[in-house]
Amino acid sequence: MNTPSGQAYNRDLYYQKLHKRLSKDGLLDAPVLGRKVTVIIILKTIEELFNVPSRLVRGPRRYASLSRYRKAACWMAVQWTSHSLTVIGRTMGGRDHSTIWHASKDVEGSPHLFADIIGPCRAALKASGFDVKETTI
Numbered sequence: 001m002n003t004p005s006g007q008a009y010n011r012d013l014y015y016q017k018l019h020k021r022l023s024k025d026g027l028l029d030a031p032v033l034g035r036k037v038t039v040i041i042i043l044k045t046i047e048e049l050f051n052v053p054s055r056l057v058r059g060p061r062r063y064a065s066l067s068r069y070r071k072a073a074c075w076m077a078v079q080w081t082s083h084s085l086t087v088i089g090r091t092m093g094g095r096d097h098s099t100i101w102h103a104s105k106d107v108e109g110s111p112h113l114f115a116d117i118i119g120p121c122r123a124a125l126k127a128s129g130f131d132v133k134e135t136t137i
Contacts, residue, residue: 017048018048018124019127021044021048035128036081036131037125037131037132040054042125058093068114073092074099074103078100
């Protein structure tokens with residue numbers, strides 16, 4: 001995994017930075033245990049860990065460099081939130097529910113391509129006290 005500065009990946013530093021950012025945005029105001037994950041929290045986690053702006057992940061552009069992050073975010077939202085595909089699609093930039101379903105199926109079909117995104121996101125959210133389901137990816 002690459003950090004913005006090209007240094008070795010320092011997991012603890014990123015988790016602290018993510019926790020500070022989520023606290024600043026008011027997303028950690030829930031009770032400490034069993035916090036529910038939302039699509040916005042997933043997008044902010046990807047933004048912090050991989051230096052990918054969430055506005056680009058949600059945006060209408062179809063950059064190949066962003067498609068893995070977008071598909072992984074869709075899969076995480078389907079698996080870890082209680083939102084419907086329609087609500088996830090609206091939050092992901094006004095996308096249709098079938099787009100979210102298709103992205104989720106792409107991740108399930110090739111989990112090895114997305115493990116480097118989903119694994120660190122799961123670990124960061126768990127470290128921040130969010131309720132994240134254990135999945136096979």
